[in-house]
Amino acid sequence: MRRFCLVAVWMGFALMMGVGSAGVASAADDCAHRFGAHQQVADGGGVQDWAVTDLKKSGDVAPGFPVAGQLWEATATVMAVSGTSTPVIPNFSATSDGGSYPVLWQVASPQGISAATLAQGQTSTGKIYFDVTGGDPMAVKYTAGGAEPLMWCCSEAMMAMPMDKCTCCADMKEPCPCCAGKM
Template sequence: MFFSQIAKTTAAAAAGLAMAGTLAVAPASAGPQVVGFGQTQRVDMPDGGIDYTVRSLLPSGHNDGIWFSDVTARSVKGSPTPNIADFNARAVNSSTFAVMKGDQPDGLPHGPIAQGQQINGRLYFDVRGGTAPDSVVYRDAGGHDRVVWKH
């Protein structure tokens, strides 16, 4: 009888540990925040946090395949630098278009923003030969979508 009591106790403990292990590996996030153009979303990063507002996604109007978004970046914590390379345009068929690099005069500046300050500018995407995009996506360094702005 003593051994059967130990067996029952051991089985109960093992079941409890198995359940705890199952709960521990549950994913921590449910996916990216999906919002409409014009809405603000916070992105936290090691050097602070930025509230991004993406207001549009439009073709340049020059028949050159270049699309742009008007963006505001406001520092809410620390003095973070907008990571412009983390933005992409995406089409409904999942085609993704990286932000173009370069120093456009009206582009979103790439430099630290003092806490409480904001900067405005445009992000440009090269969509030549691709499906027209319908969203702007902020992806972290690990390649995970964090925020999606859509029509």
């Protein structure tokens, strides 16, 4: 992920140099793993674009699922960028500095994101849920096979924390280079 952040910084610099001040504003607002950022993953013959926002304690009910800890939720949006795409909801997990909590994909909630196949250009938005039995989660990951996981973790609260608490930026001694000054 650190290499990806450095590449993102370089690309932002190249964009700024190549297109002038209009590129500066859009590059400054982008952070590869900040909540709300769009990230893509290959899905068989297609490509999915995911964004995750609003990780928080949930007031919803998990129908038919006995929650052992505190129910947490995040809002996820997926778009089929190319080809048809089937969202694989079980690939999500929430992470804290002391644990990982798999998504409760089996919870049938009317607010939940649909796993129905999307045609190219279609989107689906809904909640994903986590049963948090330890420390509060700070990040949401999407792990697909052998690919590097997608991660959303940077927010204003995250940037105020020591970087060793961020599962993405743990080896850094300063704010993430692609997020620094952009919160």
